[in-house]
Amino acid sequence: MYDRESPSPWDGTTAEAFNVENTETDSPESPTQHANDPGNDTSDQNVTDKEDCHKDTGDKADNNTDDNYQENGRYYEIERLQAHQVDIQNFLVMFRTQWVGCTETPMEHEETFQADCANLVHNYWRDHGWRKAATDLNQYRIFRIVSFCKQYNLYEVRYVGYPNDEESNRWLTREELVDVAPLHLEEFENGKGT
Structure with missing residues (x-):
């Protein structure tokens, strides 16, 4: 199901949850090998219901930043991604997420933010030494x-x-x-x- 390892400094296995290091590199390298099928287990364990915590920021046209996440036609503003946790067996990453106006910091799948907040995710990895160095995952999805x-x-x-x-x-x-x-x-x- 998973294929070759990649030499990229973006992807890679963090031993424990929230093991985040600030080892920045000059520039990211991109994937050069195959990707993995993300159709595997993406269970929402420990993921808090967004309705319990997230602030609706209204219409996307009024909030045209890359820190907004859309769900069910509503937009929620992300204050910051605080830390990450790696699921080694499934090659998944989850972020501890600080939402604007919320004191809880639920875990959210990286893929959840990819479509609406790609720059936020990219900036997080840049600030943490790029994805491979920060996660030690050797497979792409x-x-x-x-x-x-x-x-x-x-x-x-x-x-x-x-x-x-x-x-x-x-x-x-x-x-x-x-x-x-x-x-x-x-x-x-x-x-x-x-």
């Missing part, structure tokens, strides 16, 4: 298939924890995606993955 190049028959993929840009995204063949991310491929080909 596909967040979404971004595009398809008909000329070369390749799919552009975006990885969890990485920004959506040409430096971080990678091109994979259909065969590679069938192997590592069949659900993402099916959603993309059915028009639901974009």
Whole structure:
């Protein structure tokens, strides 16, 4: 299910929860190998119900920052990501999250913020020595298939924890995606993955 290790300093296994180090590097390197299928166990253990704690910040047009998270048509403002915890077996990361107007700091899946708060996630990893150095995870997880190049028959993929840009995204063949991310491929080909 998981494939090759990657030499990138962005991804990687933290021994204990909230083991955060400030070992910054000059610049991030992006994934160069395959990604993993995020269709594995993403149980919401220890995740607090957002309705109990989060402040609705209103309409996205009025709050056009990258620190907003959308759920059920409502937007919630994130004050900061306080720390992270790594699930080594499932190659997942969770953030202890401080929400504006809330004293509780629930754990939230990294993928939860990827779509609406990608820069917030990117900045967190930059401030903590990049994702690989901070987590020691050696596998990548596909967040979404971004595009398809008909000329070369390749799919552009975006990885969890990485920004959506040409430096971080990678091109994979259909065969590679069938192997590592069949659900993402099916959603993309059915028009639901974009």
